[in-house]
Amino acid sequence: MTTSELFDKITGEAKKIFVQKTSDYGTSWRVYRTISIADQIYIKAKRIRTIQEKKTQRIADDIRSEFTGILNYAVIGLIQLKINNDEPEQLSAEQTEFYYSEVVKAAKELMENKNHDYGEAWRDISEEGFVDLILAKILRIKQILNNEGKTLISEGIDANFFDILNYAVFALILIDEKNNRK
DSSP states (O other): OOOOHHHHHHHHHHHHHHHHHHHHHHHHHGOHHHHHHHHHHHHHHHHHHHHHHOOOOOOOOEEEEEHHHHHHHHHHHHHHHOTTTSSOOOOOHHHHHHHHHHHHHHHHHHHHHHHHHSSSSSGSSHHHHHHHHHHHHHHHHHHHHHHTTSSSSSSSSSHHHHHHHHHHHHHHHHHHHHHEEE
């Protein structure tokens, strides 16, 4: 499969989970502020890093499911940035799926453009490297928030969430490819 097809497969699986959780919880994530979303991603990435370093885990959720959670929280972050805070906390299932699809479409376009320029260099990054990149992007988001959302020459919060989303997709692709070789 091509990277584009693999991207669609991974994001399709993540969207299915997102939609199911929306059915269970509604859009309770609408109350999250950007810092809270960043914290949720940080917690998941930090857990992956701890598991990698200790080479053991005690909670059933595996690393793959944590990367999927990171992907979905990045989508939430991007949706929250896109829609107004004065919109209702509860969005319909249709609205939620529309916003999710729009974010993933934009992330895929960004991924394809970067893949063109970087020649799929991401395939040479380790799972540990993706975790570290995600953690760095979270720290950047937190710094931008500390700067009241302003940057001098750097990309904004949205660009960091898009990168986190794509890094999670890449990590999931590599995990699946590694598992298929076993």
